[in-house]
Amino acid sequence: MTGQKMDEVINCDFTRSTKAISLLLNMLGLDVEPEKLGFSLCHRSFLFESNEKAKIESLRVMEILGASLLNLIACTKRFTDRKIPNKQLSTVFEKDKYDINLSFYKYYKVYDYVQFGKSERMNSINREFYQDVSSQFLFALFEQTNFNYIYNILEKFFTTEQMLKDPKTYLLEYTQRQKQRPLYKTVREFGPDHVKQFEVELTALGKSVRARGKSKKLAEIEAAKIYIANNNLNINDNIKVESSPIRLGQKWQISTSRKKELNVILNQLGLDENELPFYMLDQ
Structure with a gap:
């Protein structure tokens, strides 16, 4: 248009x-x-x-x-x-x-x-x-x-830290390094069938928390989040830092035809390459 x-x-x-x-x-x-x-x-x-x-x-x-x-x-x-x-x-x-x-x-x-x-x-x-x-x-x-x-x-609406792994996955890896595993136990179900709630107890490394959710899976995820927060675990510990040229903000060779296509997009957005480099746009 x-x-x-x-x-x-x-x-x-x-x-x-x-x-x-x-x-x-x-x-x-x-x-x-x-x-x-x-x-x-x-x-x-x-x-x-x-x-x-x-x-x-x-x-x-x-x-x-x-x-x-x-x-x-x-x-x-x-x-x-x-x-x-x-x-x-x-x-x-x-x-x-x-x-x-x-x-x-x-x-x-x-x-x-x-x-x-x-x-x-x-x-x-x-x-x-x-x-x-x-x-x-x-x-x-x-x-x-x-x-x-x-x-x-x-x-201002971006979260300051991304949870790069599912909290259950992260907690499992964290406890396995200490030769243990988290234990999830459904302690009760309540509410009418169409809006049933589940309460789960999570125990790991001698500590326990409880959480609720619309399903057992959601309750377990919420319990893992609470456990991580309560124990100040850094969810992004040991994350590999990407070091490729593109992620370092360096440009790479772009074909002439591709560069023309990207120029069209930049023009449509009213931007120039200094505002939004080709490597960013190409992603």
């Missing part, structure tokens, strides 16, 4: 009151015409019930572009953290994309400014997370600002 066509869609009269959107923009410290962002704060149910079904595809495009933007931000943040193994980068990126999007949505109370159809209004009252709307809105903000602005907004 070209920038001109996107502007035509965004400028349609789909906004809540411009005053309400202005409040949100003030919280973001952004001086932008509210009308430019109104369309991005529509849920597809609103368009469907307003007989504007033709515009739903435009929302979908904005959602996809917003998700790509989140991926780029996660990549920029985590790629140079060499404690994250190469094989786990994709998993970390996916988790980051969801977590920072959710945190942004809740922190700025985006749910208060979204136009929903009647079928979705009860969920909006309950402040359920609408990942698609949040992604749409972030992309609309990006179009009015730049990559660095969006990055700076979202950077």
Whole structure:
């Protein structure tokens, strides 16, 4: 979709009151015409019930572009953290994309400014997370600002330390080095069948903790997390530090044709190589 066509869609009269959107923009410290962002704060149910079904595809495009933007931000943040193994980068990126999007949505109370159809209004009252709307809105903000602005907004929502291993796996490896194994025991089940809860007791190295979950597996994972936290275990001890040239921030040879493709992407994002190097983009 070209920038001109996107502007035509965004400028349609789909906004809540411009005053309400202005409040949100003030919280973001952004001086932008509210009308430019109104369309991005529509849920597809609103368009469907307003007989504007033709515009739903435009929302979908904005959602996809917003998700790509989140991926780029996660990549920029985590790629140079060499404690994250190469094989786990994709998993970390996916988790980051969801977590920072959710945190942004809740922190700025985006749910208060979204136009929903009647079928979705009860969920909006309950402040359920609408990942698609949040992604749409972030992309609309990006179009009015730049990559660095969006990055700076979202950077505070990254967790300071990634759990690179499943807590049960980490605890098993930790105890095996001391020639022991953790023991998980289901001590009780309670609640009606459709919302049953399980309580598990974990014992390892002479210490015990208890945790609950919607399944035995989830309760055991939660118990392992609590044990790790209570005993101040560094979950990333003995993690191999990646030392490949790319993870050290060094460029590698890129073919002429690939470089042309990456230049097109940089131009579409309004960036230059100094802001986002080719090796980062190529990931």
